[in-house]
Amino acid sequence: MTFGNAKVEATQGGLGVKNVQDNNNGTYALRSDSYKGSQPLGVKINGTAMKGSPYNTLPQVDPHQCTIQLGLPGGRLSKESCASGYRRMENMIAKVQTVDIDGKRMTIGNAKVEATQDGDSLTHSLHVQDNHDGTYTIDYNPHGAGGSQPIHVKINGTEMKGSPYNTLPEVDPHQCTIQLGLPGGRYDVDGYRKKENMTAKVQTVDTNGQKMTIGNAKVEATQALHVKDNHDGTYTIDCKCKPHGAEGSQPIHVKINGTEMEGSPFNAPQVDPHQCTIRLNMKSKGYGCKKAVVQAVDANGQKMTIGNAKVEATQDGDSLDVQDKHDGTYTIDYTYGYGHFR
Known part of the structure; x- marks a missing residue:
């Protein structure tokens, strides 16, 4: 009509x-x-x-087609969970996407989503927030009261497919990355100067290739080096570094959960003489004396911040005094206007 x-x-x-x-x-x-x-x-x-009246106003949720994304940063946790001594920085959220019986993502809320997590002796109800866009946010702690505890999720009284879910994504040591030669470190033993101490930073990655944002993986480094869990998916290793190729340079072996990282053992950054820079005619004490400053650069084009490279200089065949500043720079005293400087 x-x-x-x-x-x-x-x-x-x-x-x-x-x-x-x-x-x-x-x-x-x-x-x-x-x-x-x-x-x-x-x-x-x-x-x-009308035929078919009354009509359902909401599409029907299918718990077996709904999806969940775990290990997202954030979360506030219930009072019971906070009282269990969980670190607040370890709190996470899981995001549930509801799907209707036709396999389409829902864009409205009001489904009944319930989540629980087992503890040592009690089951804790977790806080669930309806985002009113078809998604629901669950606050949880991935470690539970006694280690990694799974979470159970029900939608409208029916357990989701795959529930209970492991709360800790699995670390893949072969996809994890390491950044070497960073300034810092706390070691001052065996005659190493404080300025020579360095840190290496490990970024854990899960089996899906996503950077992890939680800690508690078992990260070990050789030479009894100190490893700090930053509780954000990264780990800091205190190193006693010398540039790769320098006398006494030792590689670092790193294991994650008992498995050697891809590329381990790792060497400290390698000096690239072709990228190093020099500043001449710097002021120095004494008549006719000048100072040159060499900045060591690694093979990746980054300025180095550690010393112990072997730097030699001559002027008209005579060896010059080279001082290692232990910050990636080296000073050379020479005579201005006298012979060739190498």
């Missing part, structure tokens, strides 16, 4: 829907003020119920 004036009535939750609009083209718009949960909508035309 292409004209209006039919008597269209609608009810929802036992109440009449006031906003029924005749579009005068054979269609009618029904707008309810609000509804609590999924309330069926009854429709009558000229006093007769």
Whole structure:
């Protein structure tokens, strides 16, 4: 039909829907003020119920097709969880995406999503937030009260497919990365100067190739080096570094959860003489004396911040005094205007 004036009535939750609009083209718009949960909508035309009335106003959630994403940063946890001594920096969130029976992602809320996590002797209810866009956020701690504890998720009373879920993503040592030669470190033993101490930074990566944002992996380094868990997916290793190729340079072996990292053992950065720079004619004490400053650069083009490279200089065949500043620079005293300087 292409004209209006039919008597269209609608009810929802036992109440009449006031906003029924005749579009005068054979269609009618029904707008309810609000509804609590999924309330069926009854429709009558000229006093007769339409076929199929009452109608479900919300698409039906299929818990077996819904998805969950674990290990996202954030989370606030329940009082029970906080009282168990969990580190707040370790708190995480899981994000549930509801899907209807036709396999389409839902964009509305009001599903009943429940989550629990087992502890040593108690099961804790987890805080679930309805984002009203078809997704739900679950606050949890990946380590639980007694190590890694799975979480159970139910939607409208039915367990999600795959539930319970492991709360800790699995670390893949072969995809983890390491950054060497960073300034810092706390070691000052065996005659190493404090300025020579360095750190290496390990970034853990899970089996899906995603950077991890939680700690508690078992990271070990050779030479009894100190490893600090930063609880953000990274680990700091204190190193006693010398540039790769220098006398006494030792590689570092790194294991994660008992498996050697890809590329381990790792060498300290290697000096590239072709990228190193020099500044000449710097002021120095003494008449006619000048100072040159050499900046060591590694093979990646980065300025080095450690010493112990072997730097030699001559002027007209005579050896010059070279001072290692132990910060990646070397000073050379020479005589201005006297012979060739190498």
